[in-house]
Amino acid sequence: MIDYFSNPFYKVAHTFGDFYRNMSRFVEAEQMYKQALAGREKALGPNHKSTLTTVNDLGLLYCNLGQLKEAERMYRQALAGREKVLGPNHTSTLTTVSNLGLLYCDLGQLKDAERMYKQALAGYENALGPNHILTLTTLNKLGQLYRDLGQLKEAERMYKQALDGYEKALGPNHTSTLTTVNNLGMLYHDLGQLKEAERMYEWALAGREKALGPNHTSTLTTVNGLGLLYRNLGWFKEAERIAYEQALAGYEKALGPNHTLTLTAVHNLGQLYHNLGQLEGAERMYGWALAGREKALGPNHTSTLTTVNNLGQLYHNLGQLEEAERMYEQALAGYEKALGPNHTLTLTTVNSLGLLYSDLGQLEEAERMYERALAGFEKALGPNHTSTLTAVNNLGQLYHNLGQLEQAQKAYEQALAGREKTLGPNHTSTLTTVSSLRLLYCDLGQLEEAERMYEWALTGIAKAFGPKHSVHIHSVG
Structure with missing residues (x-):
């Protein structure tokens, strides 16, 4: 009969817990950690450093499982014990401090996270x-x-400093190096530097597939990022293949349908279906993501609010304008509380409200939203970021509707120059501005320019969607 409380067993149990967790076999990992914890608490006491190591690692596991409140309980228990036994500046204590920072990020408590990380970094x-x-x-x-x-x-300064250190210490293909490379890919994506983002993602993906295998959750994270990038580049078929066949299927198999990483892939697939005009599929994905995120993260977490915002966009496209307004206002209130009035997620919802008010005929309110979004995006992201250019384009549409044709032309041409430079001439966002300019040039009597825009839109939409796609027919009809 195995003595679960013997010294050799609980050491082995903890080691197997680490092994299973690193292999993403989380159920077996939890069994091993719990056996190790029971043995160590009985043999060594609750505040022994070995016991506290198991408590801390259980916190890591619960984070992997998306059980964030249980993770917080483990980390706080480990931190209290380590501060008492080892002191606040011991590296083991600082590890738990850092883990709490990561947890607070997942919970959307970003200022608490910053406090933890700075404490850990200084130590x-x-x-x-x-x-x-x-x-x-x-x-x-x-x-x-x-x-x-x-x-x-x-963020870029932190990442580059970390990447330089990792490459020198561990080499370009170590998993820690690749994590920073992947993070730089996401950052460049946010900054609208899409080719640089693609380079980072491809570096991370090649390294992770080689080091961890194609089905590891870290590899799938990079796959998911590439899917988002391809979607924003207008490469929808490639995005769908990556987002569904690889990322979502892999997460479901490894983590289950309600894990936060699975729900992120579900949300992203909803965005893709939305872009493809598959609105029923989009609503189904968003509903799945929202229900799961509300349960796992709470209704005010930024990830939950992002799904709420996207549901607002979907209802807007379906013509359900009251429901769209309710979603947008819920998202905006949550973002302003969690992130402040000038965060890019807040501004994205402000911009979406501008679109809604424009469709409702509330043009002064729409203009106020657009101008707020534009000022915020320019300050946070610069004049040529895709989000900034979207706000410029939307102001152009508003001025067009108001009959302020010269202001509309100025805004559209600014948006077109930026989108063509950032996204390319055949990206769907570029073509949206091209189509809007075609209509404006017609109203201005500039028929040669209107025809040039028409040909540009016709060629570009055919390349993006195929000659019989409904968007193509609608845009040139």
Whole structure:
């Protein structure tokens, strides 16, 4: 009979827990950790450093499982014990502090997360030096936090500092290096530097597939990022193949249908179906994502609010304008509370409300929303970011509707120049501006320019969707 409380067994049990967790076999990992914890608490006491290691690692596991409140309970137990036994500046204590920072990011408590990360970074730099792996890992986490806060240049500084250190210490294909590379891909995506984003994602994907295999959750995260990038580049068929066949199927198999990473892939597939005009599929995906996120993260988490916002966009497209307004206002209130009035997610919802008010004929309110969004995007992202250009394009449409044709022309031409440079001449967003300019030039009596826009739109939409696609027929009809 196995003595589960013997010293050799609980050491082995904890080691197997680590092994199963690293292999994404989370159910077996939990069994091993719990056996190790029971043995260590009985043999060594609840505040022994070995017991606290198991408590901390159970927190990591519950994060992997998306059980965030249970993870917080484990981390707080580990932190209290480690501060008492080892002191606040011991590296093990700082590891739990850093883990709490990551958890608070997942819970949307970003200021608490920043406080934890800064505490961990200062401790690691003091104890281990600026180039130690733990210091670099904390820099990477701070980069992610600043990205979530919309402080993109500060995020880039953190990521580049971490990447430089990882490459020197571990080489370009180590999993820690690849994590930072993947994060830089996401950041460049946010900044509208899409070719640089693609380069980072492809570097991360090749390395992760080789080091971890194609079905590891880290590999799938990069696959998911590439799917989003291809969607924004207008490569919808490639995005659908990646988003569904690889990312979502892989997450469901590894983590189950209600894990936060699975729900992110579901949400992204909803966005893709929305872009393809498959609105029933989009509503089904968004509904799945929203129900899961509300349960796992709560109604006010930023990820939940993003799904609420996208449901608003979907209802807007379906002509359900009152329901769309309700979704947008719920998302805006949540974003303003969680992230502040000038965060890019807040501004995206402001812009969406501008579109809705325009369709409702509330043009003064629409103009107020667009101008707020434009000012915020220009400050946060610069004049040539895709979000900024969307706000410029929307102002052009508003001025067109108001009969202010010269202002409309100025806005449209600014949006077209930026979109063509950033996204290319055949991207769907570029073609939207081209089609709008065609109508404006007709109203201005500039028929040669209108015909040039018509030919551009006709050629570009045929390339993007095929000659018989409904968007193509609608745009040139």
